[in-house]
Amino acid sequence: MKTIAQRLAEYAWSFKYSDIPQRVVHEVKTRLIDSVGCAIGAFHSEPAKIARKIGSLSKGNSTIIGANLKTSPDLASFANGVAIRYLDYNDTYLSKEPAHPSDNISACLAVAEDENKSGKDLIAAIALAYEVQCRLCDAASLRQGGWDHVTYGAFSSALAAAKLIGLSVEKTVHALGLAGVANIAMRQTRVGELSMWKGCAFANTARNAVFATMLAKNGMTGPAPIFEGEKGFMKLVSGVFELKEFGGKKRPFKILDTYIKFYPAEYHSQSAIEAAIELRKEILSQGINLERDIKSICIKTFDAAYEIIGSGPERWNPKTRETADHSLPYCVAVAIMDGKVDLTCFLEKRLGDARLNRLVRKVRVINDKELTKQYPEAMPNLITIVTKDGRRFSKEVEYPKGHTKNPMTDSELEEKFMMLAEGFVSAKDVSNMFDMLWGLEDIKYIKRLPFWRLHFGS
Numbered sequence: 001m002k003t004i005a006q007r008l009a010e011y012a013w014s015f016k017y018s019d020i021p022q023r024v025v026h027e028v029k030t031r032l033i034d035s036v037g038c039a040i041g042a043f044h045s046e047p048a049k050i051a052r053k054i055g056s057l058s059k060g061n062s063t064i065i066g067a068n069l070k071t072s073p074d075l076a077s078f079a080n081g082v083a084i085r086y087l088d089y090n091d092t093y094l095s096k097e098p099a100h101p102s103d104n105i106s107a108c109l110a111v112a113e114d115e116n117k118s119g120k121d122l123i124a125a126i127a128l129a130y131e132v133q134c135r136l137c138d139a140a141s142l143r144q145g146g147w148d149h150v151t152y153g154a155f156s157s158a159l160a161a162a163k164l165i166g167l168s169v170e171k172t173v174h175a176l177g178l179a180g181v182a183n184i185a186m187r188q189t190r191v192g193e194l195s196m197w198k199g200c201a202f203a204n205t206a207r208n209a210v211f212a213t214m215l216a217k218n219g220m221t222g223p224a225p226i227f228e229g230e231k232g233f234m235k236l237v238s239g240v241f242e243l244k245e246f247g248g249k250k251r252p253f254k255i256l257d258t259y260i261k262f263y264p265a266e267y268h269s270q271s272a273i274e275a276a277i278e279l280r281k282e283i284l285s286q287g288i289n290l291e292r293d294i295k296s297i298c299i300k301t302f303d304a305a306y307e308i309i310g311s312g313p314e315r316w317n318p319k320t321r322e323t324a325d326h327s328l329p330y331c332v333a334v335a336i337m338d339g340k341v342d343l344t345c346f347l348e349k350r351l352g353d354a355r356l357n358r359l360v361r362k363v364r365v366i367n368d369k370e371l372t373k374q375y376p377e378a379m380p381n382l383i384t385i386v387t388k389d390g391r392r393f394s395k396e397v398e399y400p401k402g403h404t405k406n407p408m409t410d411s412e413l414e415e416k417f418m419m420l421a422e423g424f425v426s427a428k429d430v431s432n433m434f435d436m437l438w439g440l441e442d443i444k445y446i447k448r449l450p451f452w453r454l455h456f457g458s
Contacts, residue, residue: 003227004243005177006173008132008155009169010169011132012128012132012162012163012172013169015163017121019249021253024256029123029438030260030410031102031105031260032437034090034260034416035090035105036065036417038083038090039066039083040066040420040421040425040451040456042086042087044456047086047196048086049458050196051082051083054079055071055075055076055078055079057071059071060073060075061113062110062113062114063076064076066424066454066457067079067456068454073110074110075207077107077109077206077210078106078203078204078206079106079203080106081103081200081202081204081206082199082203085200085202087420088265089261090103091259091260092261093130093257094375094376095138096138097136097137097142097143097149097152098137098304098308099153101129101133101156101254101258102258103153103205104129104156104157105126106203106206107161107206108122108125108164111125111160111161113446113452115165117445117446118446119440119441119446120441122440123440125160125161125163127247128159128160130254130255130258131246131255132155132156132246133153133155134258136152136155136156136243137152138244140238140241142237143307147185147237148187148189148201151185151237153206154179155179158172158176158213159176161175161209161213165213165217167217173224174224175209175213175222176226177221177222177223178216178223179222180226184236185201191312192312192314193314193318193319193323195320195322256404257404259404261402262274262408262412262416263341263342264341264346265325265326265331266309266326266331268305268328270401270403271381271398271399272301272305272328272331273335273400275382275395275396276383277336277339277341279383279393279395281339282393282395291358294336294386295387296386297332297336297362299365299381300366300381301366301367301368301380301381302372302374302379304376305379306365309326309328309331310328311365315329315330316360319351321346321348324346329360330360333359334350334356336385337355379398379400381397382395424454429454432450433451436450437449
């Protein structure tokens with residue numbers, strides 16, 4: 001029987017743009033627009049600055065977005081990946097293992113530019129990366145064993161890079177071995193008080209995956225079988241799993257099951273934020289004072305949300321942006337207090353607001369078995385606010401804006417991009433970018449994409 005690495009390599013080798021349905025092509029373009037917007041919005045963040053500084057130490061043909069700087073494809077994957085992920089605003093996939101499959105896009109962009117590929121080539125690479133990472137997430141959980149979800153990205157980003165480079169099936173298997181054996185990431189990234197590394201972990205995996213394909217291209221062999229071996233991935237990390245058939249003529253592509261974020265916070269909080277904003281309108285209409293009259297706020301949620309963003313003392317006293325956007329109590333409290341959750345809600349000054357922190361301390365999170373049964377098909381969060389005079393107000397949201405059952409429109413996506421690009425890109429240049437990105441399949445060389453020429457500083 002063929003090994004999983006062989007199956008993955010053969011699938012990548014046979015993957016063609018012409019086999020991708022137009023709906024999938026459109027979804028790839030929406031994810032690219034969304035990711036570039038997230039990268040622009042995070043340009044001045046400290047992690048992005050650090051990543052650009054490291055990128056400046058190398059030379060190459062791959063551009064760091066907004067910096068007018070070209071570097072090696074592996075370091076461009078890292079720098080752009082850090083920026084795409086920093087705001088926690090890029091897309092999500094939820095299954096046995098959650099993921100942010102648009103994290104693969106930085107590797108796809110870097111290698112496609114380095115290899116002088118077309119828009120169709122880029123679309124195919126992105127669709128391939130989504131397909132592989134999401135299928136792996138369907139196959140086995142990693143976080144239950146203490147491993148981080150970005151571990152699967154070593155395989156998806158390596159396959160996308162191998163496809164763009166044009167590696168043979170044999171060399172692609174070696175690339176998978178090289179990428180997989182050295183990039184097993186620990187879940188410590190996402191527990192306790194979260195650090196800058198939360199937004200850098202996949203970018204580092206993408207960097208290493210691209211580097212692995214560069215090694216394989218030049219003849220480096222890798223350990224095999226990487227999944228089934230005596231000390232391989234299944235034995236030490238994931239446990240034994242079966243990988244189902246991939247998207248194609250008989251099966252829909254997994255990108256269709258991924259979600260674009262409407263709020264810049266961890267995905268499991270999206271429905272809770274939406275419910276909180278609706279409850280705020282209701283209680284204010286009753287003349288209730290948000291500071292004086294609220295006695296308690298109860299969030300009933302599902303197991304994954306409770307584990308990832310609803311438990312641990314740091315969630316009630318976040319000191320960093322990374323902890324706050326992964327805090328269910330904070331996200332709900334700030335939504336009630338501000339009537340919105342946007343980038344300003346995670347600024348250092350907002351985190352230290354005494355009035356807001358008093359409201360956060362009124363939040364209680366309950367892991368509800370009935371809500372857990374609905375996950376991951378739904379993202380149910382039920383919020384109940386009790387006032388000091390005994391009145392109760394409840395709201396449940398199952399499918400937040402951006403979910404496949406409540407999708408964002410293209411116009412809403414463009415509005416999100418323009419909000420992120422405000423102060424960076426002129427309206428004329430934004431319009432030009434939209435024209436070219438919505439027509440990505442017609443671009444002969446992606447090095448001509450207009451966002452490469454953006455320059456916001458060092």
